[in-house]
Every structure is written in structure tokens, then in C-alpha cells.
Amino acid sequence: MPITTTRRRLLAGSAAALALPAFARAQGAVKPRLTAISQWSAGSDGAAITALGKKFEEKGGVWQHSPVPGFTTEMMNKLRAQIIAGDPPACSQLKGPEIAAWSKIAPTVDLDAVVAAAGYEKVVAPDLAKLHKPGGKWIALPLQIYSTNMLFLSKRAMDKAKADKIPVTWADFNDLAEKMKSGGVTYPVANGGTRADDGQKFEASLAGISPAAYRTAIMNLDKKALEGPEIKAAFAQMRKITNWMDPNVGAQPYATNLKRFVDGDMGMMIMGGWAQGVLRNAGFKFDDFVIAPGPSDNGKPVFLLNADAFIFWQRKEADLQAGQMLMAQLVMDPAIQTMYSQITGSIPVRTDVDLSGEGWSDGQRRTAAALKDAVANNQAVLSLAHNMAQENGLTAAMIDVFTEYAKNKTIKPEEAVTRLADAVEGAR
Amino acid sequence: MTHAASRATGRSATSEMVRRLPEYLVIWVPLLLSAAHLISFSIWTIWISFTPSTLIPVSGWVGLRNYNAVLASRNWQIAFDNLLLFGIAFVLLSLITGLLLAILLDQRIRAENALRTIFLYPLAVSFVVTGTVWSWLLNPSIGIEKLVHDLGWTSFHFDWLVNRDMAIWTIVIAAIWQSSGFAMALFLAGLRSVDADIIRAAQIDGAGPIRTYWRVILPTLWPITITVVVVQLQFAISAFDLVRALTNGGPGIATQLPALVVYDLMFQRNQLGRGAAAAVLMLLILLAVLLPYAAWRYVRRRKAAHA
Numbered sequence: 001m002p003i004t005t006t007r008r009r010l011l012a013g014s015a016a017a018l019a020l021p022a023f024a025r026a027q028g029a030v031k032p033r034l035t036a037i038s039q040w041s042a043g044s045d046g047a048a049i050t051a052l053g054k055k056f057e058e059k060g061g062v063w064q065h066s067p068v069p070g071f072t073t074e075m076m077n078k079l080r081a082q083i084i085a086g087d088p089p090a091c092s093q094l095k096g097p098e099i100a101a102w103s104k105i106a107p108t109v110d111l112d113a114v115v116a117a118a119g120y121e122k123v124v125a126p127d128l129a130k131l132h133k134p135g136g137k138w139i140a141l142p143l144q145i146y147s148t149n150m151l152f153l154s155k156r157a158m159d160k161a162k163a164d165k166i167p168v169t170w171a172d173f174n175d176l177a178e179k180m181k182s183g184g185v186t187y188p189v190a191n192g193g194t195r196a197d198d199g200q201k202f203e204a205s206l207a208g209i210s211p212a213a214y215r216t217a218i219m220n221l222d223k224k225a226l227e228g229p230e231i232k233a234a235f236a237q238m239r240k241i242t243n244w245m246d247p248n249v250g251a252q253p254y255a256t257n258l259k260r261f262v263d264g265d266m267g268m269m270i271m272g273g274w275a276q277g278v279l280r281n282a283g284f285k286f287d288d289f290v291i292a293p294g295p296s297d298n299g300k301p302v303f304l305l306n307a308d309a310f311i312f313w314q315r316k317e318a319d320l321q322a323g324q325m326l327m328a329q330l331v332m333d334p335a336i337q338t339m340y341s342q343i344t345g346s347i348p349v350r351t352d353v354d355l356s357g358e359g360w361s362d363g364q365r366r367t368a369a370a371l372k373d374a375v376a377n378n379q380a381v382l383s384l385a386h387n388m389a390q391e392n393g394l395t396a397a398m399i400d401v402f403t404e405y406a407k408n409k410t411i412k413p414e415e416a417v418t419r420l421a422d423a424v425e426g427a428r
Numbered sequence: 429m430t431h432a433a434s435r436a437t438g439r440s441a442t443s444e445m446v447r448r449l450p451e452y453l454v455i456w457v458p459l460l461l462s463a464a465h466l467i468s469f470s471i472w473t474i475w476i477s478f479t480p481s482t483l484i485p486v487s488g489w490v491g492l493r494n495y496n497a498v499l500a501s502r503n504w505q506i507a508f509d510n511l512l513l514f515g516i517a518f519v520l521l522s523l524i525t526g527l528l529l530a531i532l533l534d535q536r537i538r539a540e541n542a543l544r545t546i547f548l549y550p551l552a553v554s555f556v557v558t559g560t561v562w563s564w565l566l567n568p569s570i571g572i573e574k575l576v577h578d579l580g581w582t583s584f585h586f587d588w589l590v591n592r593d594m595a596i597w598t599i600v601i602a603a604i605w606q607s608s609g610f611a612m613a614l615f616l617a618g619l620r621s622v623d624a625d626i627i628r629a630a631q632i633d634g635a636g637p638i639r640t641y642w643r644v645i646l647p648t649l650w651p652i653t654i655t656v657v658v659v660q661l662q663f664a665i666s667a668f669d670l671v672r673a674l675t676n677g678g679p680g681i682a683t684q685l686p687a688l689v690v691y692d693l694m695f696q697r698n699q700l701g702r703g704a705a706a707a708v709l710m711l712l713i714l715l716a717v718l719l720p721y722a723a724w725r726y727v728r729r730r731k732a733a734h735a
Contacts, residue, residue, distance in 0.1 A: 073696050084484055101698070105484050193590075193678065248568040250590045251678045393482075393697040400503060400681055407592055407680035419502075426501055427697075 033062040034323035036310070037082075038093035039075040041067035044277045048343040055336060061326050062319075072387075088313035090320040091327055095142075095309045096388040100134035102311065108139035109312035109321075111328055115141075118332045123350040125375050127382060128307055140311040141331045144346035146273040147367055148304040148383040149204035149294030155287065156264025157185045166292045170208055170237055173268070173295045177244050180267040189244040190266035192254030198403040199385025199395075201241050204270045206234035207302045208295040211379040218398075219382055219389050221428075226421045235405065235413035241270075242406050255282075262288045270294060272306060272386070276363045277345030291363035293370040296379070303374035306386040307349065347371065397427035470711065477704035485700060494705035503692070504706065507684040510596050511713070514685065515664040517597070519657055522604045526611025526656065527649075531641065533612070534619045544616070548609040555606065559673025562602040563589065592682035595675055599667075599683060602674055607663065611656045618652040619645065651728075658721045665714050686710045 034056060040049045046067070053063040066089075068075040075093060082088050083106045094102060115121060115138045121129060124142065132140040151167070158164065160183040167173040177188035191197055207214045213230035216222040225231075246266070249257065255278050260266045262284050269275065276291060293301040310331060312324050330336050337348035342359045347368045355365045374380040382388040385402075387395050401420045405411050411419075477495070480488045498504050529547055533540055550558065565571040566589040576584040588594035622645050630644045668687035675683040677692075690710065694703030 076698075077695055080484060101483060198680075246569075248587065248590055250563070250567055251676050252567075391698070393699050396692070396697045397501075403678070404680035404682075407678070407682070423502075426497065 030319040030322055031060065031062060032322035032326045033317075033319040034064060034091055034327050035089045035320065036063075036065045036091045036093075036327075037068055037075060037078060037089045038065070039068055039070065039072055040093070041069040044281065044344045048340050051339060051343060052330065052336065055330060055339070056323075056327065059326055059330070061323055083313075088315070090315050090324050091310050091312050093308065094140065094311040095307060096131055096382070096386075097391045098387065099131060099140045099309065099311055101391050103134055103139055107314040109314055109324055111138040111141065111312065114325055114328045115332070118329065120332045120350075123352045125305065125351065125371065125380055127380060128305060128349070131307075131382070131388070132309060140309045141328060142307040142309040142349045143331055144308050144337065144341050144344060145349055145371065146306045146346050147293070147370065148200050148272045148306050148386055149207060149270060149302065150273050150275070150363070150367065151292045151294050152190075152261070152269040152271060152275060152279075153290040153292070154190070154261050154264050154267055154269075155289060156262070157183075157188070157267035158290075160184050160264055161267070166290060167295055168299055169297045170205070170295045171297075174240060177240075177267065181244070185267045186265050187244060187246045187260075188267040189241050190254070190257050190261040190269040191245040191249060192256065193249040193251045193407075194253055195399050195403050196385045197254055198406040199399045200270060200272070200383075201238050201406060202234060202402045203304055203384050204294050205237040205241070206230060207304055207381055209233050209237065209297055211296075211302050211381055214381050218384050221390075221394075221424055223421070226424060227417055231417050231420065232413045235416045238402075238405065239409070239413065242409070258282055258284070273347070273363065273367050274345055276361060280345070286361065291361075291366060293366065300377050300379060301370035301373045303371050303380040304383040305371075305380055306383045306388055308346075351375070394424065394427045397423040473704045473707050476700060477708045479701055481700040481704070483698050483700070490701070494701045495709070498689075498693075498702050498706045498709065501689075503681055503684050503689050504686070504709075506681055507686045507689045510683060510685055511665065514596055514599060514603075514667070515661060517600050518603050518664050519660045521600065522608045522611050522660055523653065523656060525604055525608040527615050529608065529612040530615035530619055533616055544613070547612055550606045551609050553606070555669040556673045558602055558606050559670045562598065562605070563674050566598050566601075589675065590679055592679045595679060595683045599671055599674055603664075603667070603670060606670070607660065611660070614652050614656055615649060618649045622648055654721070654724070658717060661717045662714060665710065665717070686713070 038049060040046050049065060049067075053065055056063045068078045072093075076098075079088070079092050079094070079102075083102075088106055120141075128142055128145075132138060132142055151173075153166065157180050161176060161179040162183065163176055163179055165172070165176075167176050180188040191201075203214070203218070206218065210230045213225055213228060217225035217228065217231060244267075246257070254269070254271055254275070257266060258275075258279060259282075261269055262279075273291075279289065280286075293303070296302040310327070312328065315321060315324070332350075334348065334350050334353050337350055338353055338359075340346075341348050341364070345361070345364065347355070347364055351368075351372060353368075355368050371380060384390060384395060384398060389395070390398070398420060401416060401423050404419075405416045476485055478489060478491065479486060480490045480493075533544060533547075537543070566586075568574065568587040568590060571589075573584060573586045576586070588598050626644060627640060630640045635643065666687055667685055668691065671677065671683060671685050671688060672691075677684045677688050686706065687710065690703050690706045692703075693699045693706055697703075
């Protein structure tokens with residue numbers, strides 16, 4: 001075993017040694033240039049990528065970012081058109097299993113040498129690393145991480161319920177919801193009505209009940225696990241959650257209800273870490289809410305991973321190639337990741353970044369600690385609702401079931417289990 | 429003599445051709461281009477629907493696999509049921525509303541022009557705008573229900589938009605608001621073209637206004653009725669933007685319509701083959717409406733030619 005490690009290190013080292021002077025030469029000869037597309041145009045996302053562009057320019061590069069605002073799918077439509085036209089961007093946003101799917105339709109850049117030179121693989125969660133090296137080679141780099149199952153508690157709703165303990169398990173969560181209800185909180189669970197929202201309710205339920213079942217059923221699509229007792233229990237928990245939600249939300253995004261949440265008219269919110277940035281941007285204070293890891297029945301944090309990433313498309317132009325290498329180095333740089341996450345409210349991909357300093361919130365520190373714990377206990381899993389666990393087609397088919405279940409209370413949990421298994425079968 | 433005459437006509441026919449060349453160019457070139465465009469893309473879509481294409485178009489042959497997958501999917505089944513309900517309800521109700529508005533406007537009233545413009549105006553608004561505005565109006569927490577509650581009638585209940593059994597009717601409401609003006613305009617033109625002598629004759633025979641409308645005027649409107657039905661039906665079948673803005677297929681997937689399913693499969697699920705199959709199915713539904721209409725027009729024209 002030690003021999004293999006040494007050999008691998010040697011190989012990586014020599015590859016890097018061979019490759020690095022080449023970058024240096026390339027960068028010396030031409031001005032590095034990067035054409036990039038992403039959906040990040042406004043708010044903290046837009047601010048973060050603009051800041052990244054500034055750093056790129058400081059290093060002597062030419063930054064050509066074309067944002068495609070709207071949903072990720074719109075960015076993908078542009079990417080698809082550019083690839084079909086034979087003119088892909090040097091670098092584009094893409095994430096999860098779509099990296100593997102898209103890498104089959106156009107050649108990508110082999111980043112192994114530059115990743116090895118940075119010693120990056122050691123500091124990335126293993127499940128996450130796997131997504132970015134389909135076929136064994138690094139072709140994409142994760143940029144920032146969110147957890148999709150953070151629990152946000154409204155301080156005013158907690159006061160109404162006369163509670164101060166942060167719920168750890170689903171039983172605690174359900175207790176607190178009941179207490180809030182009898183304490184005068186109209187809707188103990190704050191929610192939006194989008195498809196991703198409904199998907200998050202299910203994935204948070206299942207992963208909190210059993211991360212192992214989540215891995216086999218949702219990530220590996222094991223047929224037996226998909227019809228297992230944990231799935232039914234997750235649907236039952238999701239039913240409880242939906243009964244505490246405001247039925248009038250329609251298809252509005254969760255952010256519409258943030259004021260009612262802070263006011264204590266709604267109590268708890270199961271949402272991705274990005275909600276912290278949205279709450280702060282809306283003018284609310286850290287005293288208004290508490291952020292904790294989502295409920296987990298075994299008491300140890302469960303982390304539903306969602307990570308944004310850049311994929312690098314092969315280009316012949318020397319300046320674009322130099323730009324790609326510069327971009328890769330920047331994305332892996334702990335200082336850049338720190339800058340980026342501090343703007344968006346995410347946490348860095350690198351597990352060795354110290355979050356104790358200024359500029360980080362308690363929520364981010366708790367999220368990073370939860371990730372460390374979850375990785376140590378093998379409880380870090382990939383989010384389905386945010387397209388990290390399966391390709392888009394399968395994800396959408398499964399979310400159909402969740403969103404229908406959330407809105408149609410006559411569907412029984414056992415019926416939903418069958419529907420989910422059927423949907424998976426139909427989409428494969 | 430005959431020889432000379434025919435030569436003369438030949439020359440004048442040629443000069444006539446030359447004279448009218450710009451007209452032919454203006455009409456035929458765009459017509460041919462758009463026909464080629466339409467037909468080539470239709471054929472291409474049909475071809476894609478038989479291939480295993482996912483992210484990008486690829487060649488290959490999978491037979492009817494895409495069609496089977498689409499037909500078996502819950503989304504398509506719900507979309508098809510919704511289409512039946514929406515198509516029938518929307519066409520009938522917009523027909524009745526349009527006819528009623530036309531008859532009322534036909535009573536030689538004051539400010540007819542202003543009223544006609546008002547009723548026609550929704551047609552000038554884009555479907556996305558209609559959908560968005562109605563999604564606010566119909567939302568129970570901010571729209572009509574809240575307004576009535578604030579006025580003091582607190583037991584009032586109007587939550588169709590978020591009620592999965594009634595949500596499809598909100599699309600019917602918005603669609604009628606948008607397009608009954610169109611039916612009204614056509615019917616009004618029809619009413620105005622009814623021969624005044626026939627109406628006078630009916631009045632002399634002692635028919636009241638209702639009887640005159642029912643027995644004399646309305647029967648002359650049925651060719652217009654069929655045109656309105658066909659135009660509205662093809663709108664119903666291809667409805668997309670209105671639904672996307674109003675309910676986006678929700679609550680859950682309760683208000684799916686075929687066009688939403690096509691878009692979803694092609695651009696959100698990255699399943700081009702299945703999306704193309706769903707598009708071809710939509711085309712078949714459209715043909716089921718348009719072919720009988722074309723046949724009916726053909727028969728009618730032949731009858732007219734013989735008469």
C-alpha cells in the first residue's frame with residue numbers, strides 16, 4: 001500500500017514537473033485569456049464572479065465572462081449551442097453528474113497535472129472529487145459548497161414556542177413544530193413552492209432518517225432500497241412537514257416568505273446555506289435567526305452536498321489554454337475560495353481553510369464543521385434536488401413525484417414509494 | 429387572324445408576368461421559405477424522435493421507444509387529460525363570451541368603438557404578461573381573496589390557483605380574458621354582414637328580438653363559428669407561455685400541458701429524443717383538428733362552385 005502511494009505521488013509529481021514549465025512558458029509568451037459562461041449575473045453570485053474576474057486580471061489575464069441570467073438550463077442551452085457550433089467557451093459553469101454527461105459530447109481539458117501540483121485532491125471530500133473526474137481524470141473544479149439541508153430557526157417563533165433548544169433529530173423537530181403551532185405560530189414550517197423546494201423536503205427527510213439508505217436508494221438507485229422502509233418513513237416525515245406549511249404559497253420562491261419567517265409567523269425553514277446571504281441582503285440581522293445542521297436521527301450531522309463548479313473545454317488557442325491554467329490555479333487557491341465564499345455565504349471546497357477568522361458567520365462555521373463531521377462519519381451525501389446525485393432527466397422524474405406528493409395530501413406514503421420506483425424505472 | 433390574335437395575347441401575358449414579377453416575388457419567396465423552414469424542421473423533429481438523442485442530436489434508430497416512454501409517463505397523461513378539459517372548456521366559453529359581447533355591442537349603443545377597443549385590447553398583451561398578472565390576482569395571499577377579506581367578507585374563499593383540482597380553470601379564465609375579444613370581433617363582423625332585409629322581413633312577420641337572433645341571424649354565423657373554433661383550438665393545443673407564467677404546470681404537476689412537457693423534456697431533462705416524440709404527438713393532435721377543417725372547407729367550396 002505505501003508503495004502505491006509513493007508511486008502515485010511520484011507520477012503526479014513528475015507530471016507536474018513536466019507540465020509546469022509548459023504553463024510558465026505559455027503564460028510568458030501570450031497574455032492568458034479566458035472565455036467563460038455562467039448563470040451568475042446579479043446579487044452576491046454576480047458580485048463573487050466579478051471579484052474572481054478582477055483577480056484574474058490582476059494576474060495579467062483577459063477576463064471575458066458572459067453571464068446567461070435565469071435558470072441553469074438557460075445557461076446550458078447556450079453551452080449546447082456553442083458546443084454544436086464547435087466553439088465552446090474555455091470554461092463554463094456546470095455541476096454534478098452533468099459534468100460526466102457533457103464531457104461525452106465535447107473534448108475537455110485534462111487538469112490532472114495542475115491539480116496534482118496544487119495538492120488539491122487531499123483537501124476535497126471524496127464523493128465530490130469523484131464527480132469532477134469522470135473517467136479518472138480531473139476535467140472540472142469545484143468552486144464552492146452549500147449544504148441543502150440547513151435548518152433555519154426564527155428567533156421570534158422560538159420565543160412564541162418558549163423553546164430554546166435546537167432540534168437534533170426529526171422527533172425533536174416535530175415536537176418543536178407542535179409547540180410552535182400551539183404557541184401561535186401560524187405555519188411552523190416556512191417554505192416556497194418550487195420544484196427544488198419540494199425535492200429538498202424529501203431529501204432532507206430521508207438523509208436525516210438514514211444517510212446509508214439515501215446513498216443506496218437515491219445515489220445508487222438500488223431497486224430494493226428504493227422500495228425500502230426508510231423511503232416510506234421519509235415520505236411520512238415529509239407529509240408532516242407539508243402539513244405545517246402555508247398551502248397558499250403556490251409556485252413562489254421561498255424568499256417571498258422570509259419576512260413572515262423572521263416575524264415569527266412562520267417558524268422553521270429547511271433550506272440551503274445560500275438563504276443566509278439572502279436573509280442578510282434583505283436587511284435581517286444575525287439575531288433574527290439561528291442556523292444549524294438539518295435534523296439527523298443518529299445525532300451526527302448529515303450533509304447534503306451541493307457544489308458549484310467550472311468545467312474546462314478544449315481550445316486550440318494558446319492564450320485560452322494559458323487562461324485555463326491560470327483559472328484552474330485561481331479556483332483551487334485557498335485565498336480565492338475564501339474571498340468567493342465570504343461574498344456568497346457558501347463554504348470553501350477545501351477542507352483545510354480556517355473559518356475562525358473575521359468575515360465568516362457562525363452559520364458558515366457550523367456548516368464547515370458539519371461537513372468535516374459528516375465526511376468523517378461517511379454522512380456526506382449528494383443532493384438530489386439540486387442536481388448533484390443524478391443526471392437532469394432522472395432528477396426531474398423523481399422530483400415530479402415529490403412535488404405532486406407535497407401538493408396532493410391524498411397520496412399515501414406507501415403509494416408515493418411505488419410512484420418513485422416507477423418514475424425511476426420510466427426515466428432510465 | 430386567329431394566329432395573330434394568339435400571338436398578341438402571348439405577348440401581353442408575358443408583359444403582364446414581368447409587370448407583376450415584384451408581386452410574385454413578395455408573396456412567393458417568403459411563402460416558400462417559410463414552408464421549407466416549417467417542413468424541414470418538422471421532418472427533422474420526426475427523425476430525432478426515432479433516435480436515441482439526449483443532450484445533443486445523434487443518429488441511430490430506437491423505433492418507437494421514445495413514443496412509448498412519453499405515452500407511459502405520468503406527465504404526458506396528465507397533460508393530455510388537461511388538454512381535453514382545457515381545450516373544450518376554453519373554446520366553448522370563449523365562443524359564448526365572444527358571441528354575447530358581439531350581440532350586446534350590436535345594439536347600436538353609444539361609445540361602441542371605445543368598448544370594442546377595450547374588449548379587443550387583451551389580445552395585444554403578451555401571454556406572459558397575462559399569465560403573470562393573473563397569477564397575482566388569483567393568488568389567495570395577495571390577490572382577489574385577500575382584497576375581499578380586507579373588505580370585510582372574511583369567509584370568502586377563492587384559492588383555485590393553489591388547488592390542484594381547480595387550477596386548470598384559472599388557465600381557462602385567463603385564456604378567455606385574453607382571447608374572447610378576438611371571437612367578439614369576428615362575430616360582430618358576421619352580425620353586421622347579415623342582410624338587413626331578412627331581419628326586416630322577420631320583424632314584419634312578428635318575430636321579437638330574441639326570436640330574430642335565434643332563428644334568423646345566428647344560423648348565418650356558423651361558418652364564422654367554425655373558424656373561431658379552429659383558431660382557438662390550435663391556440664389551446666399549443667398553449668405554453670400563458671401556463672408557464674400562470675401556474676408553471678403546478679400545483680405539483682396538476683396543470684401540465686403538452687407544450688410544457690415538450691419544453692421540459694428537451695431543455696430541462698436533456699432528453700431530445702423524447703421531447704421530439706412529444707412534439708410529434710402534439711403535431712398529430714393538431715392535425716386531428718386541422719384536417720377535418722380543411723376537408724370541410726374543401727367540400728363547402730365545391731358545393732358553392734356547383735350552386
